[in-house]
Amino acid sequence: MSQGVGVSGIYVHDQDEALVFYVDKLGFSVHTDARNGDYRWLTVQHPDQPTFQLGLFKPQQPTVDEATAATLNEVVAKGAMPPLVLVVDDCRASYDRFSKAGVEFTQEPIERYGSVDASFRDPSGNGWKLIQGR
Amino acid sequence: MRRLLRAKDRMDAASHEAWPVPRLAKVSGVSEAHFARSFKDAFGVPPHRYLLTRRIERATALLRDTDLPIINIAFQTGWTSLGTFGRIFRDITGESPSELRSREQAAGHALEQVPHCFVSAAHRPDLTIAVSEKRRRDSTGNASGETEEVP
Numbered sequence: 001m002s003q004g005v006g007v008s009g010i011y012v013h014d015q016d017e018a019l020v021f022y023v024d025k026l027g028f029s030v031h032t033d034a035r036n037g038d039y040r041w042l043t044v045q046h047p048d049q050p051t052f053q054l055g056l057f058k059p060q061q062p063t064v065d066e067a068t069a070a071t072l073n074e075v076v077a078k079g080a081m082p083p084l085v086l087v088v089d090d091c092r093a094s095y096d097r098f099s100k101a102g103v104e105f106t107q108e109p110i111e112r113y114g115s116v117d118a119s120f121r122d123p124s125g126n127g128w129k130l131i132q133g134r
Numbered sequence: 135m136r137r138l139l140r141a142k143d144r145m146d147a148a149s150h151e152a153w154p155v156p157r158l159a160k161v162s163g164v165s166e167a168h169f170a171r172s173f174k175d176a177f178g179v180p181p182h183r184y185l186l187t188r189r190i191e192r193a194t195a196l197l198r199d200t201d202l203p204i205i206n207i208a209f210q211t212g213w214t215s216l217g218t219f220g221r222i223f224r225d226i227t228g229e230s231p232s233e234l235r236s237r238e239q240a241a242g243h244a245l246e247q248v249p250h251c252f253v254s255a256a257h258r259p260d261l262t263i264a265v266s267e268k269r270r271r272d273s274t275g276n277a278s279g280e281t282e283e284v285p
Binding site: 074077078079088106108121124125133 | 135136138139142143144146147176177
């Protein structure tokens with residue numbers, strides 16, 4: 001087995017919507033989708049990264065109370081969550097593919113610093129940088 | 135909230151363009167009155183001041199990373215007059231564009247490893263008060279003419 005970070009999660013306001021976004025639009029696959037009452041543990045995986053799962057978690061009881069959940073949803077919608085970076089072989093090709101799939105880009109591909117980068121957001125407001133690997 | 139972020143994203147993507155409230159409200163799909171109020175509630179600064187911070191940030195980066203003439207930088211970052219740019223730049227950063235350029239270019243940086251947008255966010259001026267207010271506080275009693283903050 002390999003050691004290292006196995007799961008890291010982001011907050012989404014609607015897990016069904018997030019699943020469609022990350023799986024159908026970005027090409028991730030579902031790793032775990034387990035429910036216990038209202039709680040749903042949902043993680044997705046990048047096809048090239050079998051040892052890492054991205055958690056798509058809804059701020060909700062019992063992990064946080066209702067008021068905190070509302071605050072967290074708002075913070076995500078404000079775009080105030082920490083940065084996420086998706087590394088790709090070809091930024092422009094990925095941009096074309098993702099745009100056609102309906103991904104909301106906030107910055108078109110720009111060539112700079114020896115690479116090409118673009119920006120997009122998921123439906124909840126999480127901001128992703130799409131960077132071409134060097 | 136997600137709609138307000140859309141307006142903020144659009145300003146981020148094209149801070150050199152003019153972003154009057156009606157245009158921003160349209161992007162967000164809300165009324166103008168609602169937009170102006172809720173933007174400040176959400177992001178802590180009114181929209182025009184947010185735009186100003188993006189322009190100054192962009193100008194600072196161009197001063198640091200390029201040898202473009204300052205007048206070109208002023209026009210590229212959305213000002214229509216070099217004088218206004220220079221004045222507002224100094225009001226916000228405390229330095230003239232040329233002073234900042236010579237200081238930054240002398241310093242040297244190791245920012246290549248950090249994605250661009252985070253570098254720029256880290257260099258964004260923290261405009262918690264209106265520029266006119268900042269100018270008032272900084273001035274030592276000399277009555278400099280009122281300048282509209284709207285870039």
